[in-house]
């Protein structure tokens with residue numbers, strides 16, 4: 001398992017680039033501008049399904065709070081931190097630029113992780129929830145772990161092994177011509193943006209993701225999440241690139 005220790009410069013570049021608004025948001029937002037310096041603002045991506053669509057595996061109450069309150073808070077705090085950073089850059093206030101980095105890392109990570117998470121879930125009744133929607137990915141899963149049950153056990157073990165809050169991810173690792181699958185965990189809201197890694201799907205292991213429904217039954221949450229994994233999205237991410245996986249983030253600008 002690996003943990004991430006720094007937010008790559010490329011991500012800061014992504015966060016700082018201005019772009020046109022594409023996705024609908026509750027309130028239109030404009031880039032902050034300070035002379036020649038500006039910073040993008042992010043908005044909450046809409047869920048691709050209703051708040052009750054993942055029941056009975058994840059309750060509507062959890063989904064509404066998780067999306068409209070928790071995810072929105074990460075975005076609100078990220079935008080505020082980016083505004084502070086833009087002002088500090090404009091005034092050459094290096095001390096403030098340094099002090100704001102942890103807030104950007106935490107809240108940008110929250111926005112990245114949740115944006116990916118919503119997209120890699122779907123209603124259990126959807127054809128996309130069937131593992132047959134990911135034939136090429138499953139071929140690689142079986143080549144890596146031997147069979148589906150062994151893979152699920154390994155993923156479950158990683159999730160339940162997280163101490164405190166964090167995330168578990170299946171990722172595709174691409175280094176040169178090498179390509180392999182790996183299970184990784186990240187602490188708090190550290191984003192799954194490791195070098196050469198493409199997130200296939202992730203599971204939120206913060207208590208806010210399950211406690212209202214499962215209480216201390218974390219293992220039951222981990223068991224039931226399999227019913228609502230969007231294997232079609234997983235297959236697309238496996239066959240695609242990092243840009244494909246992270247396109248939802250650009251859409252939230």
Ligand SMILES: [Fe+2]
Nearest residue numbers: 070204206209
């Ligand atoms: Fe969360």
